[in-house]
Amino acid sequence: xxxxxxxxxxxxxxxxxxxxxxxxxxxxxxxxxxxxxxxxxxxxxxxxxxxxxxxxxxxxxxxxxxxxxxxxxxxxxxxxxxxxxxxxxxxxxxxxxxxxxxxxxxxxxxxxxxxxxxxxxxxxxxxxxxxxxxxxxxxxxxxxxxxxxxxxxxxxxxxxxxxxxxxxxxxxxxxxxxxxxxxxxxxxxxxxxxxxxxxxxxxxxxxxxxxxxxxxxxxxxxxxxxxxxxxxxxxxxxxxxxxxxxxxxxxxxxxxxxxxxxxxxxxxxxxxxxxxxxxxxxxxxxxxxxxxxxxxxxxxxxxxxxxxxxxxxxxxxxxxxxxxxxxxxxxxxxxxxxxxxxxxxxxxxxxxxxxxxxxxxxxxxxxxxxxxxxxxxxxxxxxxxxxxxxxxxxxxxxxxxxxxxxxxx
Numbered sequence: 273x274x275x276x277x278x279x280x281x282x283x284x285x286x287x288x289x290x291x292x293x294x295x296x297x298x299x300x301x302x303x304x305x306x307x308x309x310x311x312x313x314x315x316x317x318x319x320x321x322x323x324x325x326x327x328x329x330x331x332x333x334x335x336x337x338x339x340x341x342x343x344x345x346x347x348x349x350x351x352x353x354x355x356x357x358x359x360x361x362x363x364x365x366x367x368x369x370x371x372x373x374x375x376x377x378x379x380x381x382x383x384x385x386x387x388x389x390x391x392x393x394x395x396x397x398x399x400x401x402x403x404x405x406x407x408x409x410x411x412x413x414x415x416x417x418x419x420x421x422x423x424x425x426x427x428x429x430x431x432x433x434x435x436x437x438x439x440x441x442x443x444x445x446x447x448x449x450x451x452x453x454x455x456x457x458x459x460x461x462x463x464x465x466x467x468x469x470x471x472x473x474x475x476x477x478x479x480x481x482x483x484x485x486x487x488x489x490x491x492x493x494x495x496x497x498x499x500x501x502x503x504x505x506x507x508x509x510x511x512x513x514x515x516x517x518x519x520x521x522x523x524x525x526x527x528x529x530x531x532x533x534x535x536x537x538x539x540x541x542x543x544x545x546x547x548x549x550x551x552x553x554x555x556x557x558x559x560x561x562x563x564x565x566x567x568x569x570x571x572x573x574x575x576x577x578x579x580x581x582x583x584x585x586x587x588x589x590x591x592x593x594x595x596x597x598x599x600x601x602x603x604x605x606x607x608x609x610x611x612x613x614x615x616x617x618x619x620x621x622x623x624x625x626x627x628x629x630x631x632x633x634x635x636x637x638x639x640x641x642x643x644x645x646x647x648x649x650x651x652x653x654x655x656x657x658x659x660x661x662x663x664x665x666x667x668x669x670x671x672x673x674x675x676x677x678x679x680x681x
Contacts (some may be wrong), residue, residue: 288326314363321363325356339647343403348396355392358385380429387425390447394418398454406462406514410454417450441486449479452500455507459514471506474499501536508532512567515574524573528566535559598623 329352335345362385365378395418402411421443428439456471478499485493509529517525538556597604598618607616607627617624631642636654649656 288322317363318360321356321359325352325359328352337648344396344400347399351392351396355385355388358388361385383429384426387429388422391418391422391425394447394450398450401454401458406459409457409460413457414450414454417446417453421447421450438486442483445479445482445486449475452503452507455511456503458507458510463514465510465513467506468510471503471510474506475503478503505529505533505536508563508567512570515570516577517570517573518577521570521573524566525570528563528570531559531563531566535563594627594629596625596627 329349332345332348332352335341335348358381362378362381365381395415398411398414398418400411401407402415404411424439424443424446428436428443431439452475453472456468456475459465460468478496481493481496481499485496509532512525512529515525535556535558538552538559594607595604596607598621600623601618601621603618603620605616605619607625615624615626631640633640634649634652634654634656637649637652639649639652641649641656647656648654
């Protein structure tokens with residue numbers, strides 16, 4: 273079975289999920305009937321984990337339909353399989369079964385499986401960002417810091433020294449640095465912004481000072497709070513300015529950045545200076561919530577600003593108008609459409625037009641392929657003609673009858 277065949281891959285995953293469901297139900301019955309069956313909870317847990325992993329694999333398999341997202345889909349599926357293997361190790365504890373466990377290895381396997389969850393999600397996100405234009409540096413920084421975090425977690429879980437708490441705090445510091453540094457580095461190579469370098473320097477310096485503070489336990493350093501706030505504000509602003517907005521929507525981006533700055537400043541002031549009330553902390557929290565709402569609004573507007581083609585029914589496409597060029601006089605003009613149909617005449621030479629816009633479909637199973645970029649139908653797996661979806665290319669436009677007449681394209 274080829275990994276680039278999403279239809280067969282989804283069918284295999286579906287059968288695995290159904291088989292795991294049946295096995296889980298059977299083991300549950302055996303565990304209830306036979307009270308001496310001591311390992312029933314391990315088998316039932318393994319079956320439930322197999323079902324959950326199969327369901328996640330089915331969802332990630334949708335990314336295999338498009339060549340652009342196929343690598344991301346395969347990477348996410350690999351991460352899901354790693355999480356499933358860690359869950360099986362947590363249920364069965366192979367060290368205990370082989371007699372090699374000299375300490376509570378079952379608890380260590382449990383913590384290993386749980387600690388991979390906050391690693392798996394950002395790892396898939398950073399891998400996706402890594403493939404975008406201007407996202408190489410951000411994705412590489414995020415993936416590297418995330419993997420280092422998991423390595424520190426493993427050392428903290430499987431070691432028995434007294435520095436266990438320091439290791440956990442170090443790991444979470446590196447995990448937070450992954451997001452801040454990725455936010456500051458987003459867009460490197462696509463757009464030049466000097467503030468990105470300032471944010472990366474602030475984030476790296478803050479990480480070094482934070483780790484030194486964790487292991488040396490010095491007094492609180494106001495400079496560390498300033499650097500963390502500066503890196504967060506710059507990373508947040510950098511992501512906001514990467515969102516494509518209309519000129520009339522620019523004010524919302526500035527508002528979100530200003531609110532985030534005010535929130536960071538208020539929280540820093542409250543943490544550094546000891547005061548009798550918590551007014552600044554409450555103001556900073558309110559500003560942070562408002563900044564979060566404004567940021568989500570910017571993301572929603574950026575998504576809606578993308579030009580899409582909404583489907584009215586299975587065959588008709590709702591478009592207000594379409595721009596065409598008259599084949600006789602070469603005049604460019606707009607033709608109004610209603611439910612994908614339109615009739616008009618050229619305003620210059622009188623040539624009549626009858627236009628119909630229909631959504632593309634699979635020639636084998638009639639599956640709707642509107643906005644689909646893959647090379648195989650996600651329903652039946654039949655090969656789909658790239659680009660034109662099997663429609664012949666139109667004939668070239670004839671030369672204009674009168675030179676200089678009409679508008680050029």
